[in-house]
Each structure stands twice: as structure tokens, then as C-alpha cells.
Amino acid sequence: MAQSEELRNLSLSGHVGFDSLPDQLVNKSTSQGFCFNILCVGETGIGKSTLMDTLFNTKFESDPATHNEPGVRLKARSYELQESNVRLKLTIVDTVGFGDQINKDDSYKPIVEYIDAQFEAYLQEELKIKRSLFNYHDTRIHACLYFIAPTGHSLKSLDLVTMKKLDSKVNIIPIIAKADTIAKNELHKFKSKIMSELVSNGVQIYQFPTDEETVAEINATMSVHLPFAVVGSTEEVKIGNKMAKARQYPWGVVQVENESHCDFVKLREMLIRVNMEDLREQTHARHYELYRRCKLEEMGFKDTDPDSKPFSLQETYEAKRNEFLGELQKKEEEMRQMFVMRVKEKEAELKEAEKELHEKFDLLKRTHQEEKKKVEDKKKELEEEVNNFQKKKAAAQLLQSQAQQSGAQQTKKDKDKKNASFT
Amino acid sequence: MSELVPEPRPKPAVPMKPVSINSNLLGYVGIDTIIEQMRKKTMKTGFDFNIMVVGQSGLGKSTLVNTLFKSQVSRKAASWNREEKIPKTVEIKAIGHVIEEGGVKMKLTVIDTPGFGDQINNENCWEPIEKYINEQYEKFLKEEVNIARKKRIPDTRVHCCLYFISPTGHSLRPLDLEFMKHLSKVVNIIPVIAKADTMTLEEKSEFKQRVRKELEVNGIEFYPQKEFDEDLEDKTENDKIRQESMPFAVVGSDKEYQVNGKRVLGRKTPWGIIEVENLNHCEFALLRDFVIRTHLQDLKEVTHNIHYETYRAKRLNDNGGLPPVSVDTEESHDSNP
Numbered sequence: 001m002a003q004s005e006e007l008r009n010l011s012l013s014g015h016v017g018f019d020s021l022p023d024q025l026v027n028k029s030t031s032q033g034f035c036f037n038i039l040c041v042g043e044t045g046i047g048k049s050t051l052m053d054t055l056f057n058t059k060f061e062s063d064p065a066t067h068n069e070p071g072v073r074l075k076a077r078s079y080e081l082q083e084s085n086v087r088l089k090l091t092i093v094d095t096v097g098f099g100d101q102i103n104k105d106d107s108y109k110p111i112v113e114y115i116d117a118q119f120e121a122y123l124q125e126e127l128k129i130k131r132s133l134f135n136y137h138d139t140r141i142h143a144c145l146y147f148i149a150p151t152g153h154s155l156k157s158l159d160l161v162t163m164k165k166l167d168s169k170v171n172i173i174p175i176i177a178k179a180d181t182i183a184k185n186e187l188h189k190f191k192s193k194i195m196s197e198l199v200s201n202g203v204q205i206y207q208f209p210t211d212e213e214t215v216a217e218i219n220a221t222m223s224v225h226l227p228f229a230v231v232g233s234t235e236e237v238k239i240g241n242k243m244a245k246a247r248q249y250p251w252g253v254v255q256v257e258n259e260s261h262c263d264f265v266k267l268r269e270m271l272i273r274v275n276m277e278d279l280r281e282q283t284h285a286r287h288y289e290l291y292r293r294c295k296l297e298e299m300g301f302k303d304t305d306p307d308s309k310p311f312s313l314q315e316t317y318e319a320k321r322n323e324f325l326g327e328l329q330k331k332e333e334e335m336r337q338m339f340v341m342r343v344k345e346k347e348a349e350l351k352e353a354e355k356e357l358h359e360k361f362d363l364l365k366r367t368h369q370e371e372k373k374k375v376e377d378k379k380k381e382l383e384e385e386v387n388n389f390q391k392k393k394a395a396a397q398l399l400q401s402q403a404q405q406s407g408a409q410q411t412k413k414d415k416d417k418k419n420a421s422f423t
Numbered sequence: 424m425s426e427l428v429p430e431p432r433p434k435p436a437v438p439m440k441p442v443s444i445n446s447n448l449l450g451y452v453g454i455d456t457i458i459e460q461m462r463k464k465t466m467k468t469g470f471d472f473n474i475m476v477v478g479q480s481g482l483g484k485s486t487l488v489n490t491l492f493k494s495q496v497s498r499k500a501a502s503w504n505r506e507e508k509i510p511k512t513v514e515i516k517a518i519g520h521v522i523e524e525g526g527v528k529m530k531l532t533v534i535d536t537p538g539f540g541d542q543i544n545n546e547n548c549w550e551p552i553e554k555y556i557n558e559q560y561e562k563f564l565k566e567e568v569n570i571a572r573k574k575r576i577p578d579t580r581v582h583c584c585l586y587f588i589s590p591t592g593h594s595l596r597p598l599d600l601e602f603m604k605h606l607s608k609v610v611n612i613i614p615v616i617a618k619a620d621t622m623t624l625e626e627k628s629e630f631k632q633r634v635r636k637e638l639e640v641n642g643i644e645f646y647p648q649k650e651f652d653e654d655l656e657d658k659t660e661n662d663k664i665r666q667e668s669m670p671f672a673v674v675g676s677d678k679e680y681q682v683n684g685k686r687v688l689g690r691k692t693p694w695g696i697i698e699v700e701n702l703n704h705c706e707f708a709l710l711r712d713f714v715i716r717t718h719l720q721d722l723k724e725v726t727h728n729i730h731y732e733t734y735r736a737k738r739l740n741d742n743g744g745l746p747p748v749s750v751d752t753e754e755s756h757d758s759n760p
Contacts, residue, residue: 008518008520008521009522010492010495010496010521011494012523015493015524016492016522017524017711017715017716018470018472018527018529018715018719019524019525019527020717021470021527021529021719022527023462024717024720024721025461025462025465025720026458026462026465028724029458030458031653034457057452081454083451083452083453083455084455085455086454086458088454088457129735129736131732134724134727212463214463268453272452272453272454273453273456274456274460275460276454276456276457277457277460281464285574289571289572292570293570296570297570
């Protein structure tokens with residue numbers, strides 16, 4: 001069977017050629033293209049869209065949002081950028097309506113939900129039986145630019161709350177927006193205040209990596225200037241004999257790419273030119289893993305049972321499956337029982353109704369009989385009366401006819417008498 | 424709540440001007456520096472590569488591996504100890520090495536299979552090998568499924584399997600066909616004609632043609648597999664390799680001789696010196712370039728994206744297949760073929 005490996009260091013006696021391996025790897029990725037997703041969190045009108053346009057040197061079309069949004073919602077837009085042979089699928093997610101409501105208690109919730117939803121989508125793909133991770137379009141947020149309003153004092157409580165909720169889910173890079181409204185001396189104080197507030201509130205912002213020699217130095221020097229005070233502009237102004245991105249004021253011109261005017265160049269350096277890959281890696285290796293771990297634990301999965309023996313994959317699945325089936329069965333039983341009970345109830349009701357009907361029927365019948373008898377009695381009476389009447393009528397007629405006869409004789413006698421008297 | 428409007432509108436940035444990082448020229452954003460960033464990161468983490476050699480004993484497997492990696496990777500060849508008994512069943516021996524070149528560190532593991540095809544009755548002698556390969560997939564799967572995962576899961580999966588064909592000059596042996604039929608589905612197989620110095624040029628090309636035909640007739644997909652060619656460029660490149668060069672007829676040697684004033688690796692015979700890296704003599708250089716200089720990363724990717732995924736899907740299906748989330752029961756039905 002397989003023997004355990006002993007690792008030995010070997011020296012090569014000639015050129016083998018696997019030093020082209022990084023190139024092979026990079027070529028593969030280049031042909032597939034890279035994904036990079038940025039989330040911009042900040043109040044309406046703080047300059048998020050302008051900054052994105054300035055950073056990536058293009059005009060991403062978007063209409064400015066109004067201040068009347070009822071709640072915070074996230075708007076995601078994807079673009080494909082290309083530079084030399086590198087294709088970048090850039091997705092910019094905007095928080096529309098952030099900071100506009102009167103009650104901002106729930107402002108952070110849509111943001112957290114969106115980030116979690118992207119992790120969830122990736123997790124679902126990873127858990128599928130038939131999956132295709134290698135050409136999965138990664139929508140997880142790699143960097144979150146948090147725009148701090150240039151008040152010059154300190155962070156707003158909304159900022160602290162939101163950043164605290166986001167720091168374990170995404171790489172946060174705080175920046176001071178519209179930095180041309182702050183004077184140089186105030187800026188330094190403002191920056192230190194912000195950093196100390198972040199530290200004292202335990203907010204974990206993104207740390208530029210210092211473990212690799214080539215980038216350690218530049219990252220270390222740049223970290224000192226956090227949060228970067230940026231100015232964004234897509235308009236160009238003639239400076240000397242060149243056109244440069246700048247903002248023109250009556251009192252002077254603020255040049256975006258001038259390091260003594262603002263930290264835009266530093267931001268671009270850090271975000272894109274030095275640490276883009278590290279941001280992607282941190283998102284996958286740290287934030288996503290944390291989400292995955294929490295989600296799986298929440299669903300009841302464990303790596304080891306109480307006795308610290310590792311659960312086997314099969315056992316866990318079987319257990320979950322049995323649990324699920326058991327629940328189904330229980331529900332089925334419950335439903336069946338309820339059905340039986342209902343049927344019984346209905347049956348009893350119907351029986352009751354039947355009995356009532358019978359009683360009514362009997363009652364009606366009796367009443368009917370009585371009525372009938374009454375009618376018959378009355379009929380008899382009536383008949384008797386009729387008989388009596390007939391008898392009386394017959395008797396009366398007889399009398400009348402007798403009386404008439406005798407009357408007729410009388411009248412004749414009378415008449416004769418009369419006639420006799422006349423003569 | 425959130426509207427995802429994926430509109431891949433290709434918006435080419437201003438064409439790149441080759442500038443250094445500190446320049447202030449307008450227009451250049453710096454997206455292409457990601458290549459450099461990626462390269463630096465991968466160099467720091469180093470690479471794993473696991474190669475398996477399969478073939479009857481005496482075909483020159485250990486020598487070839489030593490020649491490929493220009494070092495005494497396999498000690499067996501060095502101490503040609505015939506007193507070592509041929510094992511009764513196929514054994515799997517994996518030995519790991521760390522080699523470094525040009526700042527790139529590689530953890531190379533060579534997996535030897537002594538005893539393959541050496542018995543009188545060789546039925547099912549590929550089974551221990553298939554079992555070993557699947558075990559490595561299983562190990563990786565277990566790590567991947569853990570709740571708390573390691574940052575970099577140690578990769579012991581076999582990326583490449585060199586199968587040594589005996590240079591009979593006629594055709595493939597039944598054992599060869601059986602082995603390759605079974606294993607081409609779980610691992611990348613690269614068939615190699617061993618000890619190619621026993622054949623003349625015509626014999627060599629005829630033999631290669633016959634072998635290719637036989638492999639095709641038997642439906643054996645060796646690496647690079649046709650179905651995984653991603654684009655036209657890959658396809659034409661790989662077609663050329665598949666139809667002309669493969670299987671590579673190689674000669675291995677770890678001894679150096681002087682030829683025309685240069686030190687070359689070769690085999691000394693009464694009738695001349697066979698130069699290993701001379702393309703007129705044998706195709707070792709082609710094999711080396713193919714495996715190491717151009718397709719090393721691709722071998723790893725095909726192993727990870729295809730063979731491993733196939734294993735994982737099968738494994739999860741056999742288990743009643745329900746993924747952890749009960750909501751997923753609908754989903755898994757959808758994603759299953």
C-alpha cells in the first residue's frame with residue numbers, strides 16, 4: 001500500500017523547466033478573465049460615482065440619486081474593462097439612499113444582507129453535486145470603500161455602526177471623500193482622530209499585507225496615510241502644458257493626481273496596482289470561510305462529535321437525511337391524525353342533524369294527523385248540520401205546501417164568499 | 424432590495440501605455456498589474472505535483488523520472504539491486520521531494536507501482552492503483568467538506584500517470600488496453616513508449632500509428648483529452664500533439680557523456696551514443712516540454728476540475744446525495760443530470 005512520504009530536498013543538475021509554472025498559471029487566468037467587485041458605501045452625493053469614474057478612467061453611466069429614497073438599497077452594475085491582454089469583469093455596487101433617512105437604525109441591514117447573499121450564492125454552488133466552480137462568475141465583494149464625510153471632526157455614529165457590522169464580512173478601506181474641503185493641518189488631525197476611533201471601537205479595517213518583501217515596503221509606507229483623503233474628478237484642466245484631471249475653483253486648481261493635493265494616487269496604487277489580488281484572496285480565504293463555517297455550524301454540522309472523533313461525511317449526511325425524513329414522517333402522521341379527527345367530528349355533526357330532522361319529521365307528521373282529524377270532525381259536524389238543514393227544509397216545504405193547499409181552499413172559499421156578497 | 428443588473432458592456436479603457444508604476448501619465452489604470460500580483464502570490468505558496476509511473480518492471484520507469492527532473496528522484500535506479508524481490512502484488516510507493524528552480528518551489532511526489540504486470544496472473548492488477556487514486560480524491564474531499572478548512576488543502580491527487588508501453592513493435596498488449604481503459608476515466612494518462620532505442624525510425628513510426636489506432640478503436644481517451652479542449656487554439660495545438668507525437672517514444676538516462684564537446688545525457692553503445700535530449704534520437708525532449716514546460720498547470724487543472732469533480736459527484740450521489748441544506752433537495756435534483 002501507499003507508504004508515507006519522506007520529503008527530501010533535491011538539487012537539480014540541469015534546467016528542468018518548471019519555473020514556467022507561474023506563467024502557465026497566469027496564462028490560464030488571463031484567458032478566463034478576472035473578477036473584481038467593489039462596494040461603495042457612503043451618503044448620497046458624497047462622490048462615489050465620480051471616484052469610480054476617476055479610478056478606472058471611464059465614464060460609468062449612472063444618474064445621480066435623489067435624497068428621497070425610503071430606505072437603503074444596493075445597485076450593482078457590471079462592466080468589462082480591458083488593458084493590454086488583461087480582461088477585468090468589474091462590478092461596482094452602490095448604496096443608494098444611505099444616510100438620507102430620518103431613522104437610520106436599519107441602514108446597515110441591506111448592505112449586510114447583500115454581502116451575505118453573494119457568499120450564500122457561492123456556498124450553494126460549492127455544495128452542489130454537479131458544480132462548475134472554475135467558470136463561476138464570482139460576485140463576492142472584494143473591497144468595500146467606506147466614504148467618510150469631510151466634517152473635519154470625527155466619525156459619525158452611523159459610520160461606526162456600519163463599519164463594525166461590515167468588518168468581519170468584507171475588506172474595508174476607509175477613505176475621506178471630497179477632501180478638498182479640508183485644509184492640510186485639519187486633515188492630519190482628522191485622520192488621526194478617525195484612526196483612533198476605529199481602533200478604540202475595535203473596527204477591523206483591511207490591512208495591507210506586509211509579509212512579502214517586494215510589497216512590504218510600499219504597503220507599510222502607504223498604511224501610514226490611512227484613511228486616504230481623495231478627490232475625484234473626470235474633468236480635465238490644462239496645467240502647464242498638459243491636461244490633467246482636476247477641479248477648478250476661483251482660488252486655484254485641485255489636481256487629482258498630485259500627491260501633495262490629495263491621496264488619490266495612493267488609493268489607486270493600493271487598491272489596484274499592488275493589492276488587488278490580495279483583496280481577492282482575503283475575501284475568499286478569510287471572509288468567505290468564516291461565513292461558510294458559521295452557516296454550516298448553524299445548520300448543525302460539526303467536524304467532530306463530543307468525543308472528538310471526526311464525523312465521517314457519510315454519517316453526517318445520513319444523519320441529516322434521516323432527521324429530515326423523520327420530520328417529514330412526523331408531519332405526515334400529524335396531518336393524518338388531524339384528518340381522522342375532523343372526519344369524526346363531521347360524522348357526529350351529521351348524525352346530530354339527522355336526528356333533529358327525524359324528530360322534526362315526526363312532529364310534523366303528528367301535527368298533520370291532528371289537523372286532519374280536526375278537519376274531519378268539522379266535516380262531520382258540517383255534514384250533520386247540512387242534514388239537519390235539509391230535514392228542516394223538507395219539513396218546512398211540506399208545511400208550506402200544506403199551508404198553500406189549505407190557503408188556496410180558503411182563498412177560494414173567501415173568493416166565493418166575496419163573490420156571493422157582491423151578487 | 425438589491426438589483427443585480429449584469430450588463431457586460433465591453434468598455435475598453437484607454438489603450439495601455441507601457442509605464443512604470445510611479446508615472447503620472449493619464450489613461451493608465453493599472454489593471455494589468457494583477458498578473459504580476461498573481462505571479463508573486465503563487466510563487467510564494469509553491470506548487471504541488473504528483474506523477475505516477477506505471478509499467479512492467481525493467482521498462483526504465485525510474486530512470487525516466489530521474490531524467491525528467493534531472494535529479495536522483497528515484498533511488499531505485501541508482502542502486503540497481505536485483506536482489507530486491509519483485510513484489511507479489513502491486514505496491515504503491517509515494518516519495519515526496521522538494522525541488523526549486525528560478526524561485527519556484529515545487530513539491531514533487533513520484534508514485535511508483537512496483538509489481539504491476541509482473542505476475543503470472545495479472546488479472547485486476549490495476550485495482551490497487553485505481554484504489555490509491557480514489558483514496559487521494561477521498562482525502563481531498565474530506566478536507567474540502569470540513570467546517571473549518573485549511574487555507575491550502577494539501578493536494579495528493581495524482582495529476583499525471585505515465586504509462587509505459589513495452590516496445591514490442593507489434594501492438595498493445597491486452598494488459599495495456601485493460602489498464603488504460605479503466606484508468607483513463609479517473610486520471611490523466613500519458614502513454615509512453617519505453618526503451619525506444621530498440622526500434623528504428625520506420626519501426627517507431629509504424630508502431631506509434633498502430634498504437635494510436637488501437638487506442639482510438641478501444642475508446643481510450645488519453646491526455647490531452649479531446650473533450651476538454653477549451654478553444655480553437657488549444658484544439659489545434661493539442662490535435663497536433665495527439666495525432667503526431669503521442670505516444671512519445673522515449674529513452675531515459677542519467678549518465679553524461681561527451682559529444683561534440685558538450686556534456687549530454689545519453690546511453691553509450693558500441694555503435695554510438697544515444698543522446699536523450701536530441702530530437703533526432705528520441706522524443707524525450709518533447710515529453711519533457713509537454714509535461715513540464717507547457718502543460719503542467721493544465722494537468723493539474725484537468726485533475727481538479729474534471730476528474731475530481733466527477734469523483735465528488737459520484738460519491739455524493741452514492742450517499743443518497745442530499746447536500747447539507749434541506750432546501751437544497753430541490754436544487755440537487757435540478758443539478759443532477
